[in-house]
Amino acid sequence: MGLIDEIKTLIYEKRDLYQNLSEKVWDFAELHFGEQKSSELLSIALEEEGFTVERGVAGLKTGFIGSYGEGKPVIAFLGEFDALAGLSQKRDKTVHDPIVPNGNGHGCGHNLLGVGSLAAAFAAKEYLVKHQLKGTVRFYGCPAEESGNGKAYMAREGCFSDVDAAFSWHPDSKNAVQHLSSNAVIEARFTFKGVSAHAAALPELGRSALDALELMNVGVNYLREHMADKARVHYAVTNTGGVSPNVVQAIAEERFLVRSPKPNEVKELFKRVVNVAKGAALMTDTEMSYEIEGGCCNLIPNKALHQVMTGFMEEIGYPEPSEKDLAFIKDIYASLGDNEKNFAKKFLPPEQRGTIDEKPIADWVLPCPDQDTFMEGSTDVSDVSWNVPTAQCFTSTWAFATVPHTWQVVAQGTQDFALNAALYAGEAMACTALKALEDPELLAEATREFKERLDGETYKCLIPPEVTPPVY
Structure with a gap:
């Protein structure tokens, strides 16, 4: 059995667990720095899988690190689990229908993000055990991505100082590596x-x-x-x-x-x-x-890792939605305005523009760009990327043209196709991480590129040392 088949099998075997975890985090819908239930849920899941968990890292009450194995290389998977205020929405509804008016909701899909990364960590750990490989697998439970920059506190306190490569992903309406910089x-x-x-x-x-x-x-x-x-x-x-x-x-x-x-x-x-x-x-x-x-720094991409990750995403392939899923996707797509649809269509490959209205889900993988692109927004993954070679991807957990931080994202957060897309990201991350772990040349190339991109600069956290994370 090859690497891809083995990882897919390892992840699929625990699909029920991942669905249960994701839906519970969706239900909790806790805001930044206050994700007590979500962080404890994922910490317990790590411990039950044999990971050693350190809670309260870097002064973050809801930050934690799960570790398995020993020695080098150290590969890290980054998970998030914070929700957004004012985005409460009932599951399985394709019209705006809050559970609680002005309540919280997972409007950026972080219930899926954390569980997709967790699946990658569990699969990588099982692979190391089965093949008796030396190395360490870590899962970083990172609070407050939406506001507060939890990873920046972790980076400031040296939590990534011994990591050799880090991997993350984000829910989206496309399948692609995040080969970009940011503000x-x-x-x-x-x-x-x-x-x-x-x-x-x-x-x-x-x-x-x-x-x-x-x-x-x-x-x-x-x-x-x-x-x-x-x-x-x-x-x-x-x-x-x-x-x-x-x-x-x-x-x-x-x-x-x-x-x-x-x-x-x-x-x-x-x-x-x-x-x-x-x-x-x-x-x-x-x-x-x-x-x-x-505060957080700009993102430092890594083409060496992103090219490998793109190859795995293409070879694994996006999971085909069921007829039930596709009907739900079409209803969500119908709820979007013409401005959103027309804006998103501008970025479609020409061959997809004529068919996207019939099947409004991106089921193809975009190539890794030759040149870095730019994101006007910001992400605290950036502070990790200033400390260690970092690779990320997007996968289609949302109907085409879905806008982040909307009720439509919340509504899609518990659908089967969304979970499958999250586990697809987990498969791509796990395969890329294990390739780096087993291939010293790839890891060396990624490290060389990382140092070249920094060009002699060293990491300085934009959060002053006297500022500590709030406790809710």
Whole structure:
């Protein structure tokens, strides 16, 4: 039996376990840094499989590492399990129908992400045992990807210092390796404090924190004209200081995400945002403070690993959806707007554009790009990729043109085709990792490329050392 067949068999044998775990994490739908039930569920699953589990790593209450084996090479699989606020949705429904209005939901598919990576780790471990191979398999339980950057805390504390290669994936509406870079990001909360007063009787005695906040936003809007094309700055107001218009608001708060393609660039852009905030405080005679709450570097891809991973994805093949699955996929596709569909179709291979409406699921594998592509968003996998050669893939867990962070993603999160796509990712990751473990030349090539891409730079976490993970 070849590597692919063996890994597929090992993963399929435990399909019921993976379905049970994925659906439980879907039900828990816990937010960043508060994933107590999800993290414990996966930790227990690791222990029952013979892994040694270290909980609470890097000061993360819901972070953990499961290890099996000994010695080198060390291969790591990265799992996530945090949900999103406001995306509650009933399973098996193809119209928007929340379980709890404004409740949480897995709008990015992380219930599948964690379990797909877990399947890869379990299969790799069984392969090592059967073939009596030396090496260590690790599963990293990584909280707070959506907000908070849990992997950055892990990287800052040296959790990946002895890893030889790391592997991850993400739910999507395509099958492809993630051969791309991304924006680095700094997350920060800005607070303005003023003096309250009666807005009609004694406005001259008031100093409006809300005015300062609004002026900061105006200043940042003007700043956008004078920053790099790929940079991004966005915000959410979290505290307006009250709801009474006849009171001068004495406090106001907002959160900012500042993004740019390189760590040094995002630090410079963040300084400019801070200066805008200082100017707003000066104009309103208020006080301003800020606190960095998270951050991550840009992603460092690895073509040596991605080419091998693409080959395995092509050879394994995307699992064919059942007729029941396809009917559900078509209903989800019908719920999407023309803007979403037309935008997604622009990126389709020409041969797929005429048939996608009939079968709205990407069942083909895109080739590994010759050149790196770019993602304007950010991911804390980036901080892992600054420490160790890292490979990732996407698989089609969603109907074509599904937009991340929507109820449609939540609705698809417990479907059979979505789980099969997650296990397909697990098969590709496990095969690539074991190929690297058994082939010293591949691992050496990946390491050489990793060092060349860093070009002498060393990892510096964008989260200051005095900032610790919150505990919920």
